[in-house]
Amino acid sequence: MSRGRAALAGVTAAAVAIGVAEPVAVFTGPRSAPLIAVGGLVVDAVPEPLKQFAIAVFGTYDKVALLVGTSVLLAAIAALLGVLAARRLWLGLAGIAAFGALGVAAALTRAGADAYDALPSLVGGGLGAVTLWAFVAGPLASDVTSPASAGTPAPGAPSASPSHTPSRAPSPSPAPPPSIAALAPDEPAGWEPQEPADHESRRRFLRGVGLLAGTAAVAGFGGHWLAGQRGVSAARQAVKLPAPATPAPPLPAGADLSLPRLAPFVTPNREFYRIDTALVVPQVDPATWRLRIHGRVRNPIELSFDDLLARPMIERYVTLACVSNEVGGDLIGNARWLGVPIRELLDEAQPEDGADQVVGRSVDGWTCGTPTAVLRDGRDALLAVGMNGEPLPVEHGFPVRMVVPGLYGYVSACKWVTELELTSFADFDAYWVPRGWSAQGPIKTQSRIDTPRARGRLTAGPITVAGVAWAQHRGVRRVEVRVDGGPWQEATLAPTASVDTWVQWSWRWDAGPGEHTLQVRATDAGGETQPERRRPVAPDGATGWHTVKVTVG
Template sequence: MDKRVQVFALAGISGVAGSYALAGYTRQFIVAPIDAVVVRSTPGPIVAWMITNVGDAGHLLHIALSMAIAGVLLGTTAVLGQFVGAKLDRWFLAPGVAGVLAWALTVAITTEPVLSLGAALPVALFTVIGAGSLSTADHDPSRRRALGSIQSAIGFVVVAGGAGWIKTNSDTETADEEPASDPPSPVTRRLEEANTQSLDLAADNVPGLVSSIGEFYNVDIAEFDPEIADDDWSMGLTGEVETEFSVTFEELTDRPTEHRYVTLRCVGESLNGRKLDTAVWTGTPIKPLLEEADPEGDCDCAMLRAEDGYFVQFPVEALEDAFLAWEMNGRPLPKSHGHPVRVLVPGHWGETNVKWLTEIELLDEAMDGYWEQRGWHGTGPVNTVAKLWDDTRLDDGRIEVAGHAYAGTRGIERVEVSTDGGASWTDATLSAPLPGEDVWRQWSHVYEPTGDHEVVVRAIDGEGDRQPRDQSDSFPSGATGWVSKEISA
């Protein structure tokens, strides 16, 4: 291998690994800001295609690309260091120049001078093996030395990877339900209520009426979540208002508190996907804050902005029943779900329920939000869906099919099941409705199978409208259609 190529590769890889060792998988990792640029620069049609056709694996591709870019940038500093050393015929300058360039580059990307040493030092170290290579062959390493350098780099990457993993997981969030209290807290009572009203299913793959925090689906525009301490958080109400002001976390949590069941569904999921979950959220209504801001004139839109650069526009009237949440299932809102505060807007797709909320700007005319700029259809209400998540053969030979149904604030009135491909229909058994206007319901149906057959499910919402039969992909308005499955007798 050409020595310059070798130095370029080893310095780039080890520099990325060194940054990971000190920063962990956080926004201070050199890859994180690059990934944010990659995500925001990707054209909307490509994003839509990736979501529809690649799904969750898509984030691995943009992370891999971002790591490659970081490696190329750091590897280039090593080559430049080599070049300067050779040009001046001072080979010993090469690692110092490379290290300084790598440090300056990483600081420019991450704004973290100390943590940037994690990338700079290994770049300088692995530049040493190629010092002076552009001017003389006397310093060319032997094959054995080259192999030793590669082995050293591999060893360093392994050690750095372990250190980065420890750094990343040392502050792992506790993601479970609220512990029992005496007397039971409002959240504990809600969790118990949901557990009591869940159907007694044979299925193992159908969650209860409240999802655990660790199992609750999670989708963000970028891979690396913001980290905001409670004391550092504030939210501004700005724009077309009589009085602009901000509220701190302490001031927000001193307001009247509610505990709501709220279901969220991902607009980008497949028709029978599993990005649909429910939690008990603790927070306060947003309407009093809007009234305090006193919107001016014909102001009928609001732009909600987040710490990670995400933004969503809503009609102001849609926010009148919205909710600012700071707890989830009795725990402080996890970082991955928007700590310290997120918004929940009843009946709207999960993507519009902004995490890490920092500003509500009142507008006098509508503007496109983040996903609207990429071709998705804004903040419309969620589509009605009945999910068929499990089929279980019982001991007596019958089959139980089960899942969840959701229609946003319209609620679920019935779920119908066909075991003959849609020729005939039977009402499924439904869980009792939980309190709240934006909550899913479980359904199940047990029947005697007669040969191979197709099971189809459809929901009827609280307004009497049946789930549309025609199927469509998630882009641009969310997946629609009846869910079906072929089952062998």
């Protein structure tokens, strides 16, 4: 078998393994599918600088990039296994077995896993091994001898020894007529055109590749579709949110400047950023959802979704930001949230002395650690069930998530939350802390220029420079803009809903021709101005002034 065919055989075997595993994972849960399980293991194990690089380059598409990259790497390794199997079949089979074992281990080590989660990797790995065998040594092998070449020794076969050579030489065949000899001087008498054996084996090989790859694709996409049908979209649509006991205050006139390219004051759900570690969105049925408030409390509590909906709810505008948001980045959004104040639930649970951390735990095992004092200091920290007037989108935590003003999401914004455990920072490190991030993450004062865009070409004359600024739970006192390192000019702040939201700002610039550099900085209500010095997002959020270069003609 040529190296090209062997590599293609290996890739096809891997496709069969992954594709067949998908419909099996319909019954065991999408997180048990090998590609997702191993991808989750990669997310947990990848070095933090590489993870931040992926977020910086791909943004909210980081998970798609990870799955595509994992698939490409898997295809390369599978091709290598195919080449090895063509030389030593057991090497290829051992490689597939190793990958199957990795898939089993990855699936079984995820939070909430059981023995059934091993099935997709076991079934997929077994059929992948059978496929590789079929191409290398079985009915689809490209070096199987065809009837047309039955008398030809296989490559590498030992030749007959002299002792087995017949003692009587065979009588020569009569020469063909001259006319035929002229046409086919090298062919023996009685020769008839025949299809080459290698051509037939190639056709058989390619038919096998096409059939099995097609089957794998149908199984994979079919399984993915079936998993979607088993999701909770219908359950979400059936949820009727209660009216808030305390509605959000009406937005003041002019809170949204409605300028082109300026982020709207309220971020639509479909445009709200999503950064988390879940490669597949957890599908949590509200009928079976439970929340436990336990740990170092005097009165443990367990609530159903209906229990939560029956409680008095408040509605608030709150801006959330990701700690991975670079200066000038878009990993931030503002929404109107509906939920139950966490403070009231904690008061009922009665935390013990020294329980200074509340660990939010997601259904997929992810954890965040929030200071207990922050959740009880009077701010509108919520167990949210609604977002912009509708039940939480599934990708944003349906049925219940945490929303905490003033803290980066990695220490507060637990989606698909199922537990609030009272403990202490001395006793437990949440998910991101062992990976080099600060245990507590208050949001820093920041500002951003939305218009004009970087590298924009503008017409000389009056130009509106505008953007957003935020200092959640402190509020923004002032935003300033400067051009080409000149004096700072104070921008006009639009009205805003509360200190827990961002604010839009604008400044009128009489732009002259040439290359120009615009910079912005904000000052919070406490008088602290965001620093000029650029610092990376790790370990507790980026700093620096957002800078935009434009050309005015």
